[in-house]
Amino acid sequence: MEAALSLEIKICGLSTAETLEASLGAGADMVGMVFFAPSPRHVDFATAATLGAQARGRAQIVALTVDADDATLAAILDALRPDMFQLHGHETPARVAAIRARFGLPVMKALGIASAEDLAALAAYEGVADRLLLDAKPPKGAVLPGGNGVTFDWNLLAGLDLARPFMLSGGLDPENVASAVRLIHPPGLDVSSGVERGPGIKDPSRIEAFLRAARAAEAEGGARRPTGDTPAGAKPTPPSPARETSPS
């Protein structure tokens, strides 16, 4: 019997019905909508409501925010009705815990990785976030804290043992994703600009190519899902207490 495939793949920054449909049709597990005005992927509330209705029940819907206040999060919740918040700013562990408690949704905290020292920051978030998203740090002077299409040294993650599931992101694309899966065996992947034909313009053929390449690498034995994962659409489970990570 074939082993069940479990690599979770998120296509982020979707802003049109056509590219959302391409992602859902190609088997994305999560679809992300960006609520950050400086981003070329930013969606207004009306568009978010329409896209949310299209995706509901077919994939987990993720609302990406950057240092958003409670009023903004409440408005996003109303419009999109997401399954999860992705916090991609400078949210502290206390702020992550407060958002999770107030809104009753799982939260995924994005953290920039550039060196082994950055892995030390993960411990503080393991106890409060349902998932971690390990992204490249933005280049100097970048307007966006993510979605810049830059990778980091994946070797830094070798041997990483986290209490919560993580998604690998930053500069992934259809050409390099198989290498990432084979090297890191991540439980999840997140991609945005690598499946675009221009800033903010998703390309259905690149979305499909990304999912195909990632799934093929997974089928070769390149991905795993740790225990403690939050199943699709599930209520958030209390994250386990923070514990030390071993970066080596």
Ligand SMILES: O=C(O)c1ccccc1N[C@@H]1O[C@H](COP(=O)(O)O)[C@@H](O)[C@H]1O
């Ligand atoms: O995509 C954006 O516009 C964005 C804006 C603000 C914060 C994060 C954003 N995207 C996230 O960044 C990473 C990496 O993106 P890329 O694949 O390197 O383009 C990804 O997690 C997106 O969700």
